[in-house]
Amino acid sequence: MAEITAALVKELREKTGAGMMDCKRALGEVSGDVEQAIDWLRKKGLAAAAKKAGRVAAEGLIGVATDGKVGVLVEVNAETDFVARNDKFQQLVTGVTQLAVKHGDDIGAIKQAHVPAFDNTVEAHLTHLVATIGENMNLRRIARLEVSEGVVVGYVHNQLVPGLGKIGVLVALESAADAATLNALGRQLAMHVAAASPLFLDVSSVDSASLEREREVLKEQARASGKPEAIIEKMVEGRVRKYYEEVVLLEQVYVIDGETKIAKVVENAGKAAGKPIKLVGFSRFVLGDGIEKETQDFAAEVAATLKG
Numbered sequence: 001m002a003e004i005t006a007a008l009v010k011e012l013r014e015k016t017g018a019g020m021m022d023c024k025r026a027l028g029e030v031s032g033d034v035e036q037a038i039d040w041l042r043k044k045g046l047a048a049a050a051k052k053a054g055r056v057a058a059e060g061l062i063g064v065a066t067d068g069k070v071g072v073l074v075e076v077n078a079e080t081d082f083v084a085r086n087d088k089f090q091q092l093v094t095g096v097t098q099l100a101v102k103h104g105d106d107i108g109a110i111k112q113a114h115v116p117a118f119d120n121t122v123e124a125h126l127t128h129l130v131a132t133i134g135e136n137m138n139l140r141r142i143a144r145l146e147v148s149e150g151v152v153v154g155y156v157h158n159q160l161v162p163g164l165g166k167i168g169v170l171v172a173l174e175s176a177a178d179a180a181t182l183n184a185l186g187r188q189l190a191m192h193v194a195a196a197s198p199l200f201l202d203v204s205s206v207d208s209a210s211l212e213r214e215r216e217v218l219k220e221q222a223r224a225s226g227k228p229e230a231i232i233e234k235m236v237e238g239r240v241r242k243y244y245e246e247v248v249l250l251e252q253v254y255v256i257d258g259e260t261k262i263a264k265v266v267e268n269a270g271k272a273a274g275k276p277i278k279l280v281g282f283s284r285f286v287l288g289d290g291i292e293k294e295t296q297d298f299a300a301e302v303a304a305t306l307k308g
Contacts, residue, residue: 004028012037041131060084060137062168062285063097064154068179071152071170072100073143073285079135084160088129089137093164096122096139105144143170143283150174150277153186157194169193172281173266177273185269185277188256193284198249201281206248214243249282 004027012023012034022041030036060077061084074097076089083089095115099122103113111123118125122139130137145152150173157167169190173182200206218239222232244251250263260268262279270277 004032008032008034012041060287061090061093061160061164062156062166062287063093064156064163064165064168064170065097065101066152066154066170067101069148069150069152070101070144070146071154071172072097072105072145073154073168073170073283074100075140075142075285075287077138077140077288077291078133079137083133083135083137086133089133090161090164091117092122092125092129097163100142100144105142107139107142110142111139141285143285145170145172145281145283147172147174147280149176151179151182151186153183153190155187155190155194157191166287167194168285170281170283171279173277174280175270175273175275175277177270177275177277181269181273182277185266189262189265189279189282192252192255192262193249193282195255196249196252197284198252198282199247200249201279202250203244203248206244211240211243215240218243250279 004024008027009020009023012027013020023037026037026040027034029040059079059081060075063072063074063076065072074093076093076096078084078089095117096110099110099113099115103110111126112121114121115125120128126137126139152170152172154163155169155171156163156165157169159165171186171190171193173186173189175182199210215236218236219232222235222239225235227235245253250261250266252262254260254262254265266277266279
């Protein structure tokens with residue numbers, strides 16, 4: 001049997017990112033052949049990744065990238081915030097985000113795309129990281145905005161490193177105005193979106209089911225006051241307008257000045273630029289939004305960790 005030297009173990013660790021004891025065992029299983037040891041670890045890594053796939057991954061990072069008229073948001077999840085600070089995980093999110101700028105928002109296609117920096121497909125590299133880092137990870141969602149003329153501006157709130165954080169926003173502006181003006185406006189609007197959490201772009205895009213549900217709630221609240229039906233209808237319409245101001249981006253009050261509606265902010269910016277500006281889209285990702293997180297006491301969490 002070939003001697004398993006420290007140098008061989010070090011070489012295998014650098015090539016795979018696997019733990020020292022795993023590398024030593026792999027080399028022992030294949031008589032010291034590094035390439036065969038890599039394959040052995042990958043096979044074992046795939047098995048380990050499968051075991052971890054059922055665990056809830058609600059942490060991770062949001063990636064934001066733009067290229068003139070195109071912008072993307074990407075969410076990649078892991079189980080703990082600790083992994084979000086791992087360089088290899090950050091490189092993964094950045095790589096996937098840049099890939100989505102060029103190739104679109106089809107998650108299946110992105111997973112199968114080959115990334116030279118990873119020397120592998122996104123899916124294979126993700127599986128490799130699951131095995132080496134030891135947590136379930138998931139490419140959850142991608143949003144992509146594009147305009148024919150104008151800019152798409154990205155913003156990361158409290159970014160961990162450039163382009164990566166826990167809240168990401170895109171704002172799409174259509175205009176023939178100069179890019180510097182549009183980028184400055186777009187950044188301010190994106191900051192507003194991050195803070196104000198709008199759900200819809202304009203009144204016409206409000207989901208009819210959401211609006212009807214809101215109307216019913218408002219009607220019941222108004223009826224509880226004992227007012228006549230005619231008065232109730234007027235009260236409901238007034239409250240619906242208030243609802244629009246809460247959830248519709250163009251109807252919201254600009255958080256930066258606290259008094260101007262977003263629609264007017266955009267209109268005024270167009271007049272100042274000498275070219276009409278139209279806010280045509282936005283997207284906002286909050287890390288883990290909508291994922292049901294497991295809750296357990298600290299003692300149970302420690303016990304589970306010790307069991308591996």
